[in-house]
Amino acid sequence: MGNLIKAEFRKTLSLKMWWALMIPAVVFAFLFAMGWGAVTNDFSDFLGSRDTRELTDALGIQTGVLPVGLLALGHGINIGTIFPIIFGVFALAGEYTKKTITTTFLTAPNRVSALTAKMITYIAWGAVYGLIISAAASLGTVLTVSSARLPTAGQWLGMFGAGVLATVLATLFGIGVGAVWRSVVGSVVTLIIWMLVIENVLVFLAYGWGKITWLGGVLPNGTVNGIVGAIGAEAFGAAGVKVPGLDSETSWFLQFAAGAPGAFSWWASALIFLAWTMLFFGAGWAVNQKRDIT
Template structure:
C-alpha cells in the first residue's frame, strides 16, 4: 500500500491540476474574505447602536464580544472549497480521460487496493487545500476586519480544524462523483451548476415561498458550507444546541445565511450529513469501478 500511495503522489505532482486549482482557490478565498471583512465592520457598527438591543435580548449573545470576522472567514473558506471538490474529480475520472487507468489497475494487486491508495493520497491533498484556503481567508479577514471583530484564537483554531475536515470530505466527494460520472468535464460542469446555482435557488425558493429553513442543512453544498459556516452562526446564537427558543425562525435563517450556512443545524451535524453524501457517491463510484471495463 505504501508504494501505491507514493505512486499516487508522484502521479499527482506530475500534473498541473493540483496547483492549477489551488491558485484560484487561494485567490477566491482571499478576495471573498477581503470583501466580506469590509461589510462586517458595518455590522459591528450596527451592533454598537441602540437598535441592536432587541437582537441581544432575542439571542442572548454578548454583542460586545461578537466576532463578526467569522463571517468573512467562513465565506472566504467556503468559496474556496469548490476547488478541492473539482480536484477530487480528477483523481479517477481524470485517469479514464487520459487512458492511464489501465496501468494504475494492472500495477496494483487489485482494484480495491488502487482505489484505497487514491483515497489516502487525496485525503492528504484535501488537508493541504484546507490549510491553504483557511490561511488565505484568514489573511483577507485580518486585513479588513477591525480588531474588535476578529475571532479569538480558539475560534480561529476551530475554523482551521473544521476547514481541513471540510476540504478532506470535499475532495473525497469529488472523487466519488467523478468515479460515478466517469467524466471530468461532465462531473465538473454538473457539480459547478448544482452547487453554485441550482442548490442556492432551491434553498432561497424553499425559504421565500414555503418558509422551509432547513433545506440548506441537508443538501450537499449547504452541508459542506455548514461545516465552517455554522461556527460563525453559532457565535450569533443562530445554530447549534444553544439556540434560544425566543429566536425567530426567519431571523435565525438570515443570520445563518450571513454566516454562509443557511439551514445548518451545527458544524458537527453539517459534517456528518456531508459525510453521508460523500460516502453515497464514494461507495457508488467504488462499486462502479469494480466492474468497469478498461482498455
Template structure:
C-alpha cells in the first residue's frame, strides 16, 4: 500500500491540476473573505435596532462586540472548497480521460488496493487544500475586520479544524463523483452548476416556507458549507432548527444565511450529513470501478 500511495503522489505531482486548482482556491477564499470582512464591521446596520438588541441579549454580548469575522471566514472558506472538489474529480475521471487507468489497475494487486491508495492520497491533498484555504481566508479577515470583531483563539482553532475536515470531505466527494461519472468535464460542470447556482437558488426561493428551511441542512452544498458556516451561526445563537430563546425564525434564518449556513443544524451535524453524501458517491464509484472494462 505504501508503494501505491507513493505512486499516486508522484502521479499527481507530475500534473498541473494540483497547483492549477490551488491557486484559484486561495485567491477566491481571500477575495470573498476580503469582501465579506469589509462589510461585516457594519453587520448590525443590516438589522433593525430591535433585532440587534435581541441578538445581543441572546448571545450575551454587547452590540459591536460580536465575532463578525466568523462571517468573512465562513464565506471565504466555503467558496474555496469548490476547488478541492474539482481536484478530487481528477483522481479517477482524469485517469479515464487520459487512458492511464489501465496501467493503474494492472500494476496494483487489485482494484481495491488501487482505489484505497487514491483515497489515502487525496485525504492528504484535502488537508493541504484546507490549510492554504483557511490560511488565505484568515489573512483576509485579519486585514479587513476590526480587532473587536475578530474571532477568539478558540473560535479560530474551531474554524481551522472544521475547514480542514470540510476540504478533506470535499476532496473525497469529488473523487467519488468522478469515479461514478468517469468524465472530468461532465462532473465538473454539473457539480459547479448544482453547488453554486441550483441549490443556492432553491434554498433562497424556499426560504419563505418554514417547513422547507431544513433542506439547507441536508443537501450537499448546504451541509458542506455548514461545516464551517455553522460555527458563525452558533456564535450568533442561530444554529439549529429550533429557535433559541425568543429569536424569531425569520431572524434565525437570516443570521444563518449571513453566516453562510442557511438551515444548518450544527457544524458536526453538517459534517456527518456531508460524510453520508461523500460515502454514497465514494462507495458507488468504488463499486462501479470493480466491474468496469478498462481495455
C-alpha cells in the first residue's frame, strides 16, 4: 500500500493540475474574503439598525464588536472549495481520459488497493488545499475587517479546521463524481453549473415562493458550504442554537450572509455532505470494480 500511495503522489506531482487549480483557488478565496470583508465591516448599516439592535441585545454583545470577519472568511473558503472538487474529478476520470487507468489497475495487486491508495493520497491533497485556501481567505479578511470585528482565536481555529474538513470531503466528492461519469469535461461542467447556478437558483426560489428555508441545508453545494459557513451563522444565532426573538427571515438572511443559507449547524452540514460524498464515492468505487479498462 505504501508503494501505491507513493506512486499516486509522484503521479500527481508530475502533472501541472495540482498547482494550476491551486492558483485560482487562492486568488478567489482571497478576493471573495476581501470583498465580503469590505461589505460586512459596516454590518450595522448592512443589516439595518433595528435588526442589529435586537440581534446584539439577544447575543449580549455590542454592535461594534460583531464578529463579521467570520462572514468574510466563510465566503472566501467556500468559493475556494470548488477547486478541490475539480481536482478530485481528475483523480480517476483524468486517468480514463489519458488512458493511464489500465497501468494503474494492472500494477496494483487489485483494484481495491489501487482505489484505496488514491483515496488516501487525495485526502492528503484535500487537506493541503484546505490549509492554503483558509490562509488566503484569512489574509483577505484581515486586510478589510477592523480588528474588533475579527474572529476570536478559537473561532479562527474552528474555521481552519472546518475548511480542511470541507476540502477533504469535497475532493473525495469530486473523485466519486468523476469515477461514475468517467469524463473530466462532463463532470466538471455539470458540477460547476449545478453547484454555482442551479442549486443557488433552487434555494432562492424555494425561499422566495414557499419560504422554504431548509433546502440549502440538504443539497450538496449548500452542505459543503455549511461546514464552514454555519460557524459564522452560529456566531450570530442563525444556526445551531437559535437566539430567542430572531425571526426566520433575519435568520435566513444571516445564514446567507455567512454563505450557508439553510444550514442547520456546521456538524450537521458535515454529516449530510459526508452522505453525499459516500453516495458518489461508493458508486464510483462499485462501478470501477468491474469496468472494462481495455
